Amino acid sequence: MVDGKGMLKPELSEEGLQPNRAGYKIIAPPCRKSDRNRARTPATIQGFQSTSGHGATNGSSRDIKMKSFSLCVFWLLILSVCALSQQAAPALAAIPSTGFAGLDQYRASRVAVFTDDFGQLARYRAANAALGAPAAGENRVVFFGDSITDMWKLEDSFPGQPYVNRGIGGQTTPQMLVRFRQDVIDLQPKVVVMLAGTNDIAGNSGPMRDPDIEANFASFAELARYSLTLRFSFR
Numbered sequence: 517m518v519d520g521k522g523m524l525k526p527e528l529s530e531e532g533l534q535p536n537r538a539g540y541k542i543i544a545p546p547c548r549k550s551d552r553n554r555a556r557t558p559a560t561i562q563g564f565q566s567t568s569g570h571g572a573t574n575g576s577s578r579d580i581k582m583k584s585f586s587l588c589v590f591w592l593l594i595l596s597v598c599a600l601s602q603q604a605a606p607a608l609a610a611i612p613s614t615g616f617a618g619l620d621q622y623r624a625s626r627v628a629v630f631t632d633d634f635g636q637l638a639r640y641r642a643a644n645a646a647l648g649a650p651a652a653g654e655n656r657v658v659f660f661g662d663s664i665t666d667m668w669k670l671e672d673s674f675p676g677q678p679y680v681n682r683g684i685g686g687q688t689t690p691q692m693l694v695r696f697r698q699d700v701i702d703l704q705p706k707v708v709v710m711l712a713g714t715n716d717i718a719g720n721s722g723p724m725r726d727p728d729i730e731a732n733f734a735s736f737a738e739l740a741r742y743s744l745t746l747r748f749s750f751r
């Protein structure tokens with residue numbers, strides 16, 4: 517009646533669980549036969565054997581039939597549960613291919629980042645807390661970007677300057693927007709030097725249109741302008 521996966525065979529069920537007409541034709545005869553066999557023997561219900569009285573016998577027969585029917589339903593439910601438990605887990609959706617094997621491999625390696633910490637806020641969270649607010653008269657500059665910024669040793673190029681590196685390799689402008697407040701605005705720099713957009717064109721976090729990249733840069737500027745307006749208004 518069932519296939520290798522524990523499901524009802526296609527000819528007995530439309531979806532593998534609930535019997536169709538053909539399935540019931542197979543299940544019903546054993547149930548009826550069980551009813552007839554039980555009806556021929558005296559029934560003992562709760563320790564009382566009903567052998568005398570026409571009404572009592574008929575009542576016992578009805579009880580037996582009901583119990584037989586309930587037993588058939590019970591085994592059908594057990595079969596359905598077993599079939600469901602043996603169903604294979606659905607496969608995870610694959611990342612859409614970009615047509616470039618290297619980029620596909622890179623994107624596959626970044627799934628945890630994209631799903632758990634898209635902007636990678638954890639990268640500089642502790643460092644930002646340790647840095648604190650600028651000292652009086654400090655002209656802090658934040659270098660904000662992707663791998664080119666990330667690998668730049670600012671202390672070698674600008675020794676003694678209060679310049680802060682907040683680059684993260686491989687990031688796109690959507691990711692950088694997520695962390696712009698934490699890694700730039702909250703550090704209260706006088707100037708932010710940005711390098712972004714090349715990874716958008718490469719499609720590191722998905723396809724990007726030029727207007728979308730431009731809109732992200734506009735958002736950077738608006739956030740910075742709004743933050744500076746608020747800060748100066750409170751001083």
